[in-house]
Amino acid sequence: MKVYVTGTGVISSLGNSTKEMFGSLIEGKSAVRPIPAWNDLNGLNCRLAAPAAPYDNRILPRTVRRTMSPMSEMTALATQQALTEAGLSVQEMDFSKSLLSVGSTTGSPIGLEEYFQKISENKGVQGQSGTAFFKVMNHSVASNVAVALGFNGAVISPSSACATSAQAVILGWELIKAGLYDIAICGGADELHYLSVAVFDSVYAASRGYHDSPSATPRPFDKKRDGLIVSEGASIVILESEHSVAKRGGKPLAEFLGGAYRCESSHMSQSNEVQMHHVMTAALERSGITKDQVEYVSAHATGTMQGDAAEAIAIGNLFGKQVPVSSLKGHFGHSMAACGVGELIASMQMMNEGLLIGTRNLEEVAPECDTVMHLQANRKANANITLSNNFAFGGINTSFIIKKI
Template sequence: MTAARVVITGKGVITGMGCGMDALISGIEKGKCATRRMPGWERYKGLRSLIGVPVDMPDYRHIPRKIRRSMGRLSLLTLFAADEALSSAGIKSLDFLEGKCGCVVGSTMGGAEALNDTFETMLPDHDLSKLSAMKFFHTVSHTAAMNLAQYLGLRGIVMATSAACASSLQAVGTGFDLIRNRRQSMVLCGGAEELHPTVTGSFDILFASSTNYNDIPEKSPRPFDKDRDGIVCGEGAGILVLEDYEHAVERGANILAEIRGYHTCSSGSHVSQAHRESMIHCMNMALSEADILPSKVDLVSAHATATRHGDEEEAQAIATVFGANTPVQSLKGYIGHTLGASGSIELAVVMDMMKQNMIYPTCNLEVVDNGCDVVFHVRETLHRSVDVVLKNCFAFGGINASLVCTKFKPEI
C-alpha cells in the first residue's frame, strides 16, 4: 500500500492579537508586539517576570452548556481555533467522515488555571468534597483533544501530544503519519495553551523568563537579539486541517500546502539545555524524508524563544544545515511563546507567507547577538518566492521536532 499524500486544507488560530487569522496577520503586518504587563501578578511571591501575552476571550455562550461544562479555558481556546479551521477548509459537517476523521491536540500541562484552582480549593483543608465533578475534565492533559472530539462528534482517532513547546508540531506530525499510513482521511491537528502565573513561574524558576522588560513589555521577547533575556509566555490555540490529498481533491478543497517531511527526536543529553547536534539531526532527517535539499528551502521558521542559550544553539544548528543565505525568522516577538500551541500557530502564519510570497521580519530584533549572527536574519519584510519551508520546535526535555512544508503542486 503506497503512502498517501498529506495536504493542509484549513487553519484557525486565536492569539493575543485577537480571534482568527485576520487579526493575527494584521497585527504582524503592523509590527505589533502583543506583550502586556499582567495585572495582579505582583501578588505571587518570587515571580520576577510580570509580563505575558493574554487572549481576550470571545463570547462562548453559543456553545451548548451541556458540552461546555467539561471545558476549561484551554478547551474553549481550542474550539475557537477549530471553528475557524473548519470554516477555512469549507467544512460545515463532519458526518460524511464517519470514523475517518480524528484529532490530535497537544498542550504543555493541560488546564493550568483549572489545575491551580483545584489545589487552591482543596489544599487549605485537604477537602476533596469541595471539588466539582467537572474539574477533572478541565485539568487533564488531554482536555483539549477530548473536548474538541466531543464538540464535533468525532469518531476517529483522538490523541493528545504532551511535549512542552514541541506539542503542537508533534501533533501535526502525528496527524501526518495517521493520514499517510491511511489510518484516517482527515485529522484536526494543533495545540493550545493558557497563560497563568504558575506557567510563567515555571520558567522563572529556571531563569528562562524575561524579567528586564516589566515596565516596557512591548520590547520583549527579543529573539536572537543581543539584549534578549528570556521567554514571554503567551496563550492561544492553533488548529490545522490535515487531509488525504485524494480526499481533498474529491471534495473540491482549497489546498493550502503539502506536508513533505517530519522528524522528532530526543537530545538525550540535558533536561533544559538546547543541544545543537540533535537539532541538526532533526532538521536533516525531516529534509531527508521530504527528499528536499537544504539549498531548496526558502525559509526556516525558527523556534527562537529569546533565551540566551537556546537561540544561539538554534542559530548555530541552522547555519550548519543551511549556511548563511537561507532566510530565518521567529514569530515569538509578536505573540510571545505560546508553548504547546506555538508550532501550529506559527505554521498557520508560515502558510500565509507562502501564499503571499513574502517573509515577515522578526519582531524586536534590533541588534543581532554575536553568537546568533551566523544566519540570514529577516529584519524587514522580504518579497520573494516562498515555496519550501522548514518549521522548528525545540522543547525542554531535549525534545526536537522539524517539519517541511511546500506549496502544493498536483504533479508531484
C-alpha cells in the same frame, strides 16, 4: 501520496482568526503587556505576558463549556474556524478514516490551582466541582473538543510542552501517509497562568528586564535578549490526503511535505545544536527535498540566551547564510503547545502573500547568533518551501516542512 492543509483556525494573542493574526504580524504589533495581578506573587520575577485576544465563549453551548477551561474553549473555537475554511462538516465525516490529534502541555493550570486550593482550604475533597477533573486531565483539550464537535473518530493527545502542536501535526501526516486516515484535525493549545511563567522563571529563561517597556521583549537572537514571554492560544490545521481533497472537491492551502521529531536525551532544559541539526536533516529526508530547496526558516527562537544561540548555530551549520530566518516570538510571545501550528499557519500566509515577516525586537544580532541570514524587517519574497522548528523541555525536538500550492 500528497498531504495537504485545507483549513486553519487560530485564537491568539494577535487575533482570533488567521486573517486577523497575520494582519497583526504585518503591522509589527506586540502582544506583550503587564499583568498587574502578578505583582503580589512572591518569587515571580517576570510579570509580563501575552494574553489571547478576547473571544466569545458563548458560541459554545453551556452544556459543553461546563467541562472546559479556557484552553479547551479556545481549541474548540479554532477547530470550528478550520473546519469551516476547509468546507468540512464533522457530521458528514467517515469516522473510520478521521483523526483528532490535539494536545496541551498539561491539564488546565487554572483548574489545577483551583482544585488543590480547595483541598488545602477544606482539608479534603469537600466542595470539589463534579466537572473539575475534566478540566485538569492531560487529554482535556482533545476530549472536550471531540465532545463539542460530536467527533467519534480516533483521538490522540500529544503532550510534549512547546513541541506539542508540531508533534501533533507530524503525527497526523505520518498516519495519513500510512493510509490509516484521510483527514486529521491537528494542533494544540495552552492557557495563560503564572505557574507556566514560573517554570521558565525558575531556570532563568523568562524575561525580567523590560517591565518598563513591555513591547521591547522578547528579543529573539538579539544582543540584549533576556528570556521569553509566555503567551496563550490555540492553533489548528486540517490535514487531508490528496485522494480526499479530490473526492470532495476541496481546496488545498499548502502541501505538508513532512517532518520529524527526535529526543535530545542529554539535558532536560538545555538545547543542543547537534540534535537540532539532526532533526532538521531528518525532516528534509522524510520530506524528500534537499536543503537547497528551502527558501525560509521559521525559527523556534524564544529569546533565551542558550536556546537562541544553539538554534542559530544549528541552522547556520545546515544552511549557512543562504536562507532567510526569523522568529515570530517577538510578536506573539511563546504560546507553548500552540506555537508550532500557529507558526505553520503564519508561514503559509507568508508564502501565499509573498511577504516574509522579520523578527520583532531584533535590533542588534548577538555575536553568538550571527551564523544565519537574519530577517530584521519584513521583506517581499516568493518563498515556496518553508522549514519550521519547535523545541521543548525534556529534549523534544521537532522540524517540519511545508510547500506553497
